Amino acid sequence: MSFPLTDATIADDNRPRLSALDEDYDALGRTLARRGVDIEALTARAAAFRVAVPSWGVGTGGTRFGRFPGPGEPRNVFEKVDDCAVIQALTRVTPEISLHIPWDRPDDPAALREQATARGLALTTVNSNTFEDQPGQAHSYKFGSLTHTDPAVRAQAVAHNLECVEVGQALGARALSVWIGDGANLPGQQHFRKSLERYLESLRQIYAGLPDGWRLFIEHKLCEPAFYSTVLNDWGTSYYCARELGDRAWSLVDLGHHAPNTNIEMIVARLIQFGKLGGFHFNDSKYGDDDLDAGSIKPFQLFLVFNELVDAELERVPGFEPSHMLDQSANVTDPIESLIVSATELVRACVQAHLVDRASLWEHQRRNDAVMALATLKAAFVTDVSPILAMARRRAGGAVAPMATYRASGYRSRVGAARPQGTGRGAGIVG
Numbered sequence: 214m215s216f217p218l219t220d221a222t223i224a225d226d227n228r229p230r231l232s233a234l235d236e237d238y239d240a241l242g243r244t245l246a247r248r249g250v251d252i253e254a255l256t257a258r259a260a261a262f263r264v265a266v267p268s269w270g271v272g273t274g275g276t277r278f279g280r281f282p283g284p285g286e287p288r289n290v291f292e293k294v295d296d297c298a299v300i301q302a303l304t305r306v307t308p309e310i311s312l313h314i315p316w317d318r319p320d321d322p323a324a325l326r327e328q329a330t331a332r333g334l335a336l337t338t339v340n341s342n343t344f345e346d347q348p349g350q351a352h353s354y355k356f357g358s359l360t361h362t363d364p365a366v367r368a369q370a371v372a373h374n375l376e377c378v379e380v381g382q383a384l385g386a387r388a389l390s391v392w393i394g395d396g397a398n399l400p401g402q403q404h405f406r407k408s409l410e411r412y413l414e415s416l417r418q419i420y421a422g423l424p425d426g427w428r429l430f431i432e433h434k435l436c437e438p439a440f441y442s443t444v445l446n447d448w449g450t451s452y453y454c455a456r457e458l459g460d461r462a463w464s465l466v467d468l469g470h471h472a473p474n475t476n477i478e479m480i481v482a483r484l485i486q487f488g489k490l491g492g493f494h495f496n497d498s499k500y501g502d503d504d505l506d507a508g509s510i511k512p513f514q515l516f517l518v519f520n521e522l523v524d525a526e527l528e529r530v531p532g533f534e535p536s537h538m539l540d541q542s543a544n545v546t547d548p549i550e551s552l553i554v555s556a557t558e559l560v561r562a563c564v565q566a567h568l569v570d571r572a573s574l575w576e577h578q579r580r581n582d583a584v585m586a587l588a589t590l591k592a593a594f595v596t597d598v599s600p601i602l603a604m605a606r607r608r609a610g611g612a613v614a615p616m617a618t619y620r621a622s623g624y625r626s627r628v629g630a631a632r633p634q635g636t637g638r639g640a641g642i643v644g
């Protein structure tokens with residue numbers, strides 16, 4: 214199937230929207246100028262933003278109770294790359310893909326890398342999977358992987374992670390992201406301290422196998438699938454492990470992996486301060502690890518997270534270089550549409566955070582003026598920066614209205630016809 218979303222088709226679809234965009238952009242520019250803000254500086258921030266798309270995110274996810282796949286789900290990693298390319302063509306902020314092994318293990322890594330490059334994409338991160346058993350595997354992960362009581366199971370899990378690094382090297386990746394489902398479902402099942410010791414012992418072996426220039430991201434999670442306790446349960450434990458491992462190990466924050474109402478922006482600030490914020494899995498959540506579209510439930514929280522990131526960026530905190538990745542699961546939407554929405558909302562939060570009047574904020578903080586400090590944040594948060602996002606996309610060759618252009622392209626119905634279902638493994642469970 215020929216790739217349908219060329220620069221020319223996007224430009225054609227943009228054309229009737231351009232005069233309205235110019236009008237809205239100019240109007241917003243005047244409004245911002247009155248506040249002493251240069252709209253072009255914000256548009257440059259929007260244009261510079263990047264977030265990696267998860268290969269598993271382009272298939273329909275599911276719950277413990279079922280999965281309802283839609284038409285044209287990718288059946289292999291090559292088709293996943295094609296879907297990711299559609300998101301990049303429209304948004305121009307997602308030139309990277311995060312892969313999951315073994316779901317995405319390519320028979321021919323060079324061919325996969327070539328296809329990605331041809332689509333303007335890079336395969337930057339590999340994610341290991343020891344939270345489920347694979348066919349033919351010698352030992353089961355039912356009772357854990359990197360922390361299992363049996364050294365043979367741990368050795369198998371370590372070997373899998375090292376294989377992920379090897380595959381990643383062939384693909385040009387530079388990071389390994391490790392999430393384990395290890396933990397306990399019942400009190401007494403697991404020795405808390407010993408299981409964490411085993412985790413560190415396993416991770417040290419993986420860390421020792423990291424090629425030069427690689428980073429190791431460790432992802433913590435409060436619960437699930439272990440509902441009583443998980444071994445790497447919170448940011449403090451994650452920080453401890455990253456510090457124990459060394460300067461190439463980093464904590465990764467998944468927005469859905471915390472107790473409800475946790476102050477995630479403060480966790481982000483702490484990890485920045487301690488020099489261990491490696492990156493993010495962006496998504497949103499109402500009750501648990503819901504993996505909903507970014508900004509769909511708590512857009513203000515997303516803004517506050519970016520407020521911390523922008524603050525650190527502007528302050529040039531040493532070593533501050535977090536990787537932005539999406540990690541989400543579409544159950545009832547077209548996954549491509551959900552990823553377009555999420556990518557767009559991240560850019561929005563980033564631009565709004567750059568709009569914060571920091572000098573005023575710091576002054577209100579110094580004076581303990583809580584009301585005005587919040588008002589300063591809110592002034593940025595309630596500003597509709599949509600014309601900035603659209604202008605940045607347009608200038609980069611993307612879509613002024615990505616969702617409308619995507620729907621008009623007929624991509625979903627085309628792949629629906631080209632990819633009969635039931636012949637492959639399209640979707641992912643997400644960590």
Ligand SMILES: [Mn+2]
Binds near residue numbers: 392494643
């Ligand atoms: Mn995650």
